[in-house]
Amino acid sequence: MYSVFELFKIGIGPSSSHTVGPMRAARAFLQDLEKRPEWGGIESLTVELYGSLALTGRGHGTDKAILLGLEGEDPAEIDPDTIPERLERIRREGTLRLLGVREIPFSEAQHLVFHGDALLPRHSNGMRFTAGGPAPAVRFSRDFYSIGGGFILRAEDPDPGAGGSLPDAPYPYRSAAELLTLARRQGLSIPELVLANECSAQSVQSVEQGLDRLWRAFQSCVRRGLTSEGTLPGGLHVVRRAPRLYQKLQQNPSPDGFDIMDWVNAYALAVNEENAGGGRVVTAPTNGAAGIVPAVLHYYRFHVKGGDEAGVRRFLLAAGGICILYKINASISGAEMGCQGEVGVACSMAAAGLAAALGGNNAQIEHAAEIGMEHNLGLTCDPVGGLVQIPCIERNAIGAVKAINAQRLACGEDGEHRVSLDQVIQTMRQTGLDMQSQYKETSRGGLAVNVVEC
Ligand code: SF4
Structure with a gap:
């Protein structure tokens, strides 16, 4: 595992x-x-x-x-x-x-x-x-x-x-169906099952410390991104937007009732602008898609009533546990799958993580992950100028809001649904294989050839 x-x-x-x-x-x-x-x-x-x-x-x-x-x-x-x-x-x-x-x-x-x-x-x-x-x-x-x-x-x-650093994990799984069955048999939630696997290599305290370290790294990246002004390197002259949005939100929090969405946008932009500037970030699951998980985590911890540190850990365990399914059954590489393998996977992870943090049951967590990917299928990778800026930065803000909506759709139901996570992962893999190479991180198609560099 x-x-x-x-x-x-x-x-x-x-x-x-x-x-x-x-x-x-x-x-x-x-x-x-x-x-x-x-x-x-x-x-x-x-x-x-x-x-x-x-x-x-x-x-x-x-x-x-x-x-x-x-x-x-x-x-x-x-x-x-x-x-x-x-x-x-x-x-x-x-x-x-x-x-x-x-x-x-x-x-x-x-x-x-x-x-x-x-x-x-x-x-x-x-x-x-x-x-x-x-x-x-x-x-x-x-x-x-x-x-x-x-x-x-x-x-x-x-x-x-066939890889992975947990050869002695007690509950190895290769599909969402196996994950759900194992969890049901053992009477565990998905975050609890993932935690048990992690504990095959280190103590529970050490796993929790590791999760807390990740959470601190996410927060520090968001903080730097919200307060670092200027233009991003690389020649596209993209101006950092997160600090402006952050200042606006502080001065005039709710001009039209959409301030929650603006906060989520600000968190995601902050991380991806830090990333584009060569700063310290956490792969989630990649750098290009690094803003979605922390943006939704910040939304959960600081904007949702009852959000707490235990929920942050559940979030990270569930999101990581879902990401493993993409890693072993498809790919998290934009060069192999297009952006569905980066932003799509991050959206799926964040939706599942949020569902777990908010106490969703296993079927709802799986459903949230499924919705998070289903509506990113076919997303191409076409970064302008070969830089991780356009469309990547904004795409993370859109992906974060989409992840929250996926969680809401999934947790508004009892977990019954028509399309399974395994089916959507297979679809994503096949779509990625069928996608022409100019849409897979080569900057030879899409926005990369239609947006003029200057
Ligand atoms: S467009 Fe390509 S480089 Fe940008 S986030 Fe998506 S996969 Fe990564």
């Missing part, structure tokens, strides 16, 4: 697949190399990017992430404020400090190669790392993939559907 802590990962923006994954892959490559005899003779390094990473990598910060990963940085640990200075030093000196300890010459123009028209076999986000020395015998090369949500895969790794 996957752990919810593998799905909610603290990292940096703007993209889990194009920033977090490549940084982790670059570091992992060198950590593999460090254990081998070739390590001592390495004097050069080439990184080749394929498919979506090559097509939208510059806009998504893949080039910077690779350099930082090669220097040994971890996306969960790096201080985002130090990044510009680090990159400036690497580029000015023309050198890289491999894992922070071995210096080699490195020229981006020569050693970081973008193959936009080629793919590696297993996924459209492929990377090839090749290290060499003066002697031809000193050569080590490995292919890696960034498969969405910050997850990485080595070329020789088994299918990720």
Whole structure:
């Protein structure tokens, strides 16, 4: 079983697949190399990017992430404020400090190669790392993939559907039907069942501390986003909107009775503007869709009567438990599924999480998750300029409001419904497979070709 802590990962923006994954892959490559005899003779390094990473990598910060990963940085640990200075030093000196300890010459123009028209076999986000020395015998090369949500895969790794860090989970499930049956047999709610699985690897206190840490990270991201003004990097000149909306809400809370929706919008915009600015965010399940879960969590905790910290934990456990179903039966990668795999999954997770936080029964939680995805089916990924800004930022605000509505529709009924979550996940997977590649994070179709960059 996957752990919810593998799905909610603290990292940096703007993209889990194009920033977090490549940084982790670059570091992992060198950590593999460090254990081998070739390590001592390495004097050069080439990184080749394929498919979506090559097509939208510059806009998504893949080039910077690779350099930082090669220097040994971890996306969960790096201080985002130090990044510009680090990159400036690497580029000015023309050198890289491999894992922070071995210096080699490195020229981006020569050693970081973008193959936009080629793919590696297993996924459209492929990377090839090749290290060499003066002697031809000193050569080590490995292919890696960034498969969405910050997850990485080595070329020789088994299918990720079989992965996960909870091999001893007492209640493993691969479908929503299995999850519901297990929960009914054990007399557990979905959050309780997910908690029991997490407790196979650590104590209940430690799981709760981990959930509380995530909640603090979500809050800190929202806080920074609500108060950071300015224009986002990348050349689209997108002005941050969250601070303006936040100020308006504070000054004139309810001009037309829609202030709850405005608060949810403000929270989601805050997170995704932080993400686009390269700030600290939590994958939920990806960076591009990182605003939906925290926006709905903030709505629950600060705007719903009775919202409390125990409910926040139930929310995260249920949302994570639902995300596992997408991870093993479809994909949470925009490059594989289009935006239905990112914003659609986040909407489904948040709807389920909110239903659980508000005391919904298991059938209502599953129904909320189903509605959250059903009305995102077919959503394409077409980021303008290859940046995680248009349509991504606004789309998170829309997705958050949609998740709340999905919960309301589901919890207004007794849980009986016609379309199951398993059916909708299969539909999403098939739709993603049928979707043409220009709508899957390549910036070769949709808004990306109809909105002029300037
Ligand atoms: S359009 Fe959706 S899937 Fe594509 S980068 Fe933006 S948020 Fe991610």
